[in-house]
Amino acid sequence: MIPIGRVAHVTGLSVKAIKYYEERGLVHPIRSGNQYRMYGMEDIRRLSEIKRLRQIGLSLEQIQSGLPVEMLLETRLDEVQSEIEQLHRIEKQIRLMQSGGNDMKxxxxxxxxxxxxxxxxxxxxxxxxxxxxxxxxxxxxxxxxxxxxxxxxxxxxxxxxxxxxxxxxxxxxxxxxxxxxxxxxxxxxxxxxxxxxxxxxxxxxxxxxxxxxxxxxxxxxxxxxxxxxxx
The missing domain is CATH 3.20.80.10 (Regulatory factor, effector binding domain)
Incomplete structure (x- = not known):
């Protein structure tokens, strides 16, 4: 078990973020005799996973939904592919506007x-x-x-x-x-x-x-x- 400051260091999360995830019920540290938060490896891995899921654009509501991570990843992948297609459409529109339609056959x-x-x-x-x-x-x-x-x-x-x-x-x-x-x-x-x-x-x-x-x-x-x- 390690304290919150050490958890922040190894996960790259701020102490404030870790406390917020605790408030949301995403991790469950225990309290030591002097009431310091202490985190086991399960919580540390969960915090690291939450950080990565947030980085790829998943909301806390999605993370808290109880759905398997694999399903969340598939859903987000579908969203990203749609976003990429939309960006490609926007890129083509920009290039058409830049060329004034001169490159259209x-x-x-x-x-x-x-x-x-x-x-x-x-x-x-x-x-x-x-x-x-x-x-x-x-x-x-x-x-x-x-x-x-x-x-x-x-x-x-x-x-x-x-x-x-x-x-x-x-x-x-x-x-x-x-x-x-x-x-x-x-x-x-x-x-x-x-x-x-x-x-x-x-x-x-x-x-x-x-x-x-x-x-x-x-x-x-x-x-x-x-x-x-x-x-």
């Missing part, structure tokens, strides 16, 4: 005739729900997210007919388009739209713009393109 396409798309219609807020409905019925290698000309309208669909009664038909209008591949997945769609608008010499025409999803093979990620109608 665009091409120009012309649809010589309208393409019918059959799918489920709703609002922009309902996009995840619309795609969830479409996914089990998807019979093509491509699908489309069509932004309707009326405010807040959206269709998730494909070029094959759907049997359900609550479906609709919308046309991808013929004419000229500027097209860009979305680099970074669904979360970067909005940024890609913003960069396309900034391309010099582009004038939008009054027609639907759409997302074209080319579905991956063998588990590969979908390729996403933005098609914006231009003069």
């Amino acid at each position: 665009v091409r120009y396409e012309t649809l010589n005739e309208a393409i019918p798309v059959y799918g489920y219609a709703g609002t922009l807020e309902e996009i995840p729900h619309l795609w969830t409905k479409l996914q089990p019925n998807l019979t093509t290698d491509e699908s489309y997210g069509v932004c309707l000309t009326q405010e807040n309208g959206y269709v998730a669909g494909m070029t094959d007919l759907l049997a359900e009664e609550d479906t609709c038909r919308v046309e991808l209008t013929k004419g000229n388009y500027i097209v860009a591949i979305v680099d970074g997945g669904i979360s970067m769609i909005s940024s890609t739209y913003e960069q396309l608008v900034r391309v010099p010499g582009v004038t939008l025409r009054d027609a639907v713009d759409f997302e074209r999803y080319i579905h991956g093979q063998g588990g590969a990620d979908d390729l996403i393109e933005i098609w914006m109608p231009i003069e």
Whole structure:
């Protein structure tokens, strides 16, 4: 058994922190005859573990939850991976803003005739729900997210007919388009739209713009393109 000052030295924690963890019930020192706190190896190892768990971002509430440390670590690892993905998205947005979109690869396409798309219609807020409905019925290698000309309208669909009664038909209008591949997945769609608008010499025409999803093979990620109608 060793006193609190020695515990602070070997764990790297302050005396104040050690007393606080005792108040929270995380360690249980015994009192010597002169009422000094004395710590055994179990408490010392627990304090060292708490310090490391706090360093990786776990809260005291999580540490006190009673869940196994292995489960806490898995949970935190999932959180860190999500944070890393978010930071990567932010990094891409910053680089796009720095370049003014000049490093974005665009091409120009012309649809010589309208393409019918059959799918489920709703609002922009309902996009995840619309795609969830479409996914089990998807019979093509491509699908489309069509932004309707009326405010807040959206269709998730494909070029094959759907049997359900609550479906609709919308046309991808013929004419000229500027097209860009979305680099970074669904979360970067909005940024890609913003960069396309900034391309010099582009004038939008009054027609639907759409997302074209080319579905991956063998588990590969979908390729996403933005098609914006231009003069």
